[in-house]
Amino acid sequence: MLPRIQQVCCIGAGYVGGPTCAVMAAQCPDVQFAVVDTDAARIAAWNSAALPIYEPGLEELVGRQRGRNLHFSADVEAAVRTADLVLLAVNTPLGQPGADGLGMAPPGLRSVEACARTVARTAKPGAIIVEKSTVLCHTGELIARILQDHGPPDGRFQVLSNPEFLSEGTAVRDLLRPDRVIIGGQPGSEDAQEALRALYARWVPAERIVTMGMWSAELAKLASNALLAQRVSSINAVSAVCEAVGADIAEVARGCGMDSRIGRDFLRASIGFGGPCLSKDLMGLVWLCESLGLHDVATYWDQVLRMNDAQTARFVRRIVRALGPDLSGASVAVLGFAYKAGTGDTRNTPAALVCGELLKLGACLAVYDPKVPEQQIRDYLVAGRAPATGLRVCASAYEAVAGARAVLVLTPWPEFAALDWARAHRLMAHPALAVDGHRILDDRALELLGFSTVSVGVRSSIADS
Ligand SMILES: NC(=O)c1ccc[n+]([C@@H]2O[C@H](COP(=O)([O-])OP(=O)(O)OC[C@H]3O[C@@H](n4cnc5c(N)ncnc54)[C@H](O)[C@@H]3O)[C@@H](O)[C@H]2O)c1
Incomplete structure (x- = not known):
């Protein structure tokens, strides 16, 4: 008989745990x-009106389910004890x-191991344990x-892999309509796989739920993120050529993406990818390859990361060239600090690298992001050793641009494309420079308003001469 799932416990109330359980x-x-x-403070926020993370649609969803069949608690053991299914x-x-003897950063499994020990001590026999x-x-x-080592002799826990593919900014939509759900397991775990499959089958079409071997499921997640990162680095590499030869990356990407073998998605040049996953998972893959003696494979994936770093560094060089070598005291507006639109997450955001470099060169930055709180911006820059003296965090885009010599778009929030750029130009010091790190602005329209422009993937007379 299939295990019945009536109680689910998810350990980890972060960007994955919260939205996943809200949708489920x-x-x-x-x-x-x-x-x-x-993290009791995070749990308190989940139980309040101000959720700890921003995701479109999440507040309404949590508001509807919380207290009914969705509960947030800091008592980990109590929830694990009664669970039929435990998501990690x-x-x-x-x-x-360097902690691995290879001179590299090994993947950190401390939290996963700690959870496994808690589960071993507390979970009921037969519970299904799922790596998310x-x-x-x-x-x-x-x-x-x-x-096995820490659990009761009659534990008989089943371990599955069910990697999460949600993308921040569209997490609720991704969870409601996933491209695929992967459920991996070892031989003998078929009943547990089927029980988890049945849970997803309530809203995910059967053909999108795929069962496979445990190691394949684990690797499918790492490989997916590596392929996505590679695609970003590939189009960014082409953007560098565009800037040099006078082509336009938007046109080149369109020309490439219309080939059905290539496809249109993820072909947007930018200042580089950031966030909590792509770099970390690529580094994990590089580490895995090195530890398996697959040096050429490790080098191949490592180059995707290097290309990403080079893209952000080239962007900073172009800004400096456009503004002149002496940036001390230069007033620069920064629109966007989150690593992508649709989230307030700033982990590994390229905006911090750009801001950090400009602050080190003495520029005075006025930063505005619609979803990132002031303290988060300050803490992040200070942690990266950027001098925070020249930093001002603003409550609107217009406040940020007032008096600035240059405005940089570092996160592609739609509200920046929809800004009244004529008003922004009037508020700025002249000559005014607009720098677009995501190709969301209309350069020609800006130039007609009197801006000089620098954009990713297109030659600029003031940045690329
Ligand atoms: N954020 C994403 O977009 C995303 C997407 C897919 C997969 N993932 C993966 O999912 C995992 C979680 O990512 P996230 O962004 O939600 O992380 P997160 O940092 O937002 O949340 C993780 C939570 O786990 C808690 N935690 C850590 N150790 C714990 C323990 N021993 N007991 C109880 N709680 C503990 C932390 O306090 C934290 O709140 C990561 O492996 C990540 O790579 C993330």
Whole structure:
């Protein structure tokens, strides 16, 4: 008989755990979901009107389910004890560089291991344990071993891999209409796989739910992020050629994307990818390849990361060339600080690298982001050793541009494209420069208003001479 799932516990109330359980709770009203975390402040925020993360549609969803079949708690053990299914959605940051003897940062599994020990001590026999966190191949084996070593003799836990593919900014939509749900398991875990499949089948079409081997499921997540990152680095590499030869990356990408073998998605040149996943997962893959002795493969993926760093660095050089070598005291408006639109997440945001470099060169920055709080911007820049003395955080885009010599768009929020740019130009010091790191502005229209422009993937007379 298939295991019945009436109570689900998700350990980790972050960008994955919160939205995932909110969507599952809405789709499975007869199942109880407990999202737990050792960070009591984060749990308090989930139980308040001001959720700890921003995602379009999430506030309404949580508002509807919370207190019904969706609960947030800091009592991890109590929730694990009664769960039929335990999702592990804790963070898996990279470890200390050099800690692995290879001179690289090994994947950090401390939280996953800690959760496995808690589950071993507390969960009821027969509970299904699901890796949702992104992990390297064979982490499922490690979890199973911890469960065996620390659990009761009659534990018989089943371990599955169910990697999460949501994208921040569209998390609720992605969870409601996923391209695919992957459920990996070892031979003998078919019943557990089927029980999890049945849960998803309530709202995900059957053909989109795929079962496979455990190591394939773990690797499919890492490989997906590596392929996405590679695509961004590929189009960014072409954008550098565009700037040099006088082509336009928007036109080139269009010309390439119309080929059905290539496709249009993820062909937008930018200042580089950021966020909590792509770089971390690529580094994890590079580490895995090195540890397997696959040096050429490791070098191949490592180059995707290097290309990304080079893209952001080239962007900064172009800004400096356009503004002149002496930036001390130069007033620069920065629109956007989140690593992408639709989220307030600033982990590994390229905007911080750009801002950090300009602050080090003495520029005075006025930063505005619609979803990132002031303290988060300050903390992030200070942690990156940027001097915060020249930093002002503003409450609107117009406040940020007032008196500035240059305005930089560093996150592609739609509201920046829709700005009244004539008003912005009137508010700025002249001659005014507009720098577009995401190709969301209309350069020609800006030039007619009197702006000089610098955009990713198109030659600029003041930045590329
Ligand atoms: N953020 C994304 O877009 C995304 C998408 C897909 C997959 N992932 C992966 O999912 C995992 C979680 O990512 P996230 O962005 O939600 O991370 P996050 O940092 O937002 O949340 C993780 C939470 O786990 C909690 N935690 C850590 N150790 C714990 C423990 N022992 N007991 C209880 N709680 C503990 C932390 O306090 C934190 O609140 C990572 O492996 C990530 O790579 C993330």
